[in-house]
Amino acid sequence: MNWDAAGISESQPRKIEMVLKTGQPVLVQVTKDPIGQKGARLTSQISLPGRYLVYVPGGGMSGISRRLPEPERARLKTILKPIVPEEAGVIVRTAAEGASDVEIEGDVARLKAQWDDIVQKSENPNFHAPALLYAEPDLAVRVIRDIFNEDFRKLTIQGNDAWEEINGYLSFIAPELTSKIEKWTGLGDLFADYRVDEQLAKAFDRKVYLPSGGSLVIDRTEAMVVIDVNTGKFIGKGGNLEETVTKNNLEAAEEIARQLRLRDLGGIIVVDFIDMILESNREQVLRRLVECLGRDRTKHQVAEVTSLGLVQMTRKRIGQGLIEAFSTTCDSCAGRGIHIHTEPLKARPAMPFESHSDNSSQEEPEVSEEAQESEQKPAVVTTTAAAPSGRKRRRAVSTGVVTPGA
Structure with a gap:
């Protein structure tokens, strides 16, 4: 809610009922498309993007991209000060670097005209909420x-x-x-x-191959995106496993940043790199990931590595991803990717020590109290299994039930 535009100062209690009444039409903008079970996100803080800047009616404050050098920032401030209305603000984009006074003034004039047209339509008595007042141009x-x-x-x-x-x-x-x-x-x-179609087809696959023979497996769930890194056929040279794993992880970090942009993945993202022994190697991989993500125009944040060695990050999700834009949900499996068997489960085969007889009067063999107790409480054992070649080097712990006498 834009409290300043609504005339609510910081000293006043900011309650929504002080601004909005039931049945009152509200001018809002969609900032996030509906995804899955989540509806669209709306805001009353309108912003209109242009080529060189973003026009914010009712904003009152202006900002300039920090990527621009200080002399260029000062030049743009001088240009914008006399042309931006007092009741509006602007956010200058990096594309404005080197733009002339005429280009900047033209961008402000076009966006201001768009806003005036939106306000005029909203005040038209023939428009009844909900109604579309302005839509973004097409993708091209x-x-x-x-x-x-x-x-x-x-x-x-x-x-x-x-x-x-x-x-x-x-x-x-x-x-x-x-x-x-x-x-x-x-x-x-x-x-x-x-060969754009070929690249699109690869972007729909959950498995991505790395230059040295490793691979990424990208899975999407309702809660998050999970990326698993595998060495595959990559065994390195010289027999140094730590060096091989580190090189594979560095390649994976670069490709992960590329796949996030290519597939337009957003939300919570968890990356499971292959385990590395040396702390310096883990830091090197994390630095490489952050450096590669620096080229991403979408807002993102890389969090700390978890105790399990997982890298957590978030990436702003605004609209549909690549796969949603080029696909529809399967009618058969509803997007789960599996088919449920309609046949009933087969009966479990009888164990060798089980006895089946139609003679209910047959005497059962006597069983000692120790055997009965052990039969009621099966033993649980834990074993350590060696991970197969080319997989994660974590110790796999398996738990099984041992039946006495089996």
Whole structure:
């Protein structure tokens, strides 16, 4: 809730009933799409993203990305001070670095016009809540707005509609980038010729292979994403197991950061690296993971390593991931990935020492009290099993029940 915009000061008790009444229309923005059983997340703090900045009506405060150098931050502050309304705020993005005064002013003017249009629609008596007042542009335009810049060598576009939309958008907001786009004139499919379909197919697989022969197994649950690291066929050179495991984990750290961006995985993420003996190696792997995640534009945080050697992290989840965008839930198994057998379970075969007879009058053999007591309380034993080659080096403990006399 935007208490400042509602006129509630910090000295006043901030209760929702002081601002909202039953049946009152409220202007809200969807900040997170519904996922699974969780509904959409809404906020009354509206923000409109542009190419160089985010416009926050009613914000009153402005901020500039810390990734920009101090001289550039000072220059942008000078440009924004006279053009941003007092009742609004802006958040300047890293894309604003080097942008001219005209480009910054144009971005502010476009976003302010969008907000004025939203307010005008919300005050229209013909609109009845709930009603859609403004929607984000489609994916192609969002990619151009948020990612495409002078660092790109070329952007190839297939389809007349997409070409006209992107070319028109760029001609309006960044004419200097129109020379970097080209229209696909080939006869085949653009994704097939550039092997994009092949990469998408790999991104849907739960198993990802590493350069040295190891692998990642990525599983998604309702609560979290679990990533397991395995050495597979990678045995290293020289017979140094610690060095082999460390190298495999370093490769895994780099690939994990890439897969999180590629699959757009979010929420709680737990990584089970292969156990390493030396503390310095564990710290090296964790540093590599943090460094690779530094290229991720999505907000994330790496927590401490647990007592079991698991790396915990969180990554902001806003909308659908890659697999949700390109798939539907299976009607047969409801997304569980299994088929339940309809046949009844087969009867358990009789044990060798069991006796079955139709003669109920047959005398049962006498059993001593010690045997009866031991039969009622089966012994439990614990054994240590050696882990197979290429698997985790943790000691596996198995528990079994021993039946006396068996």
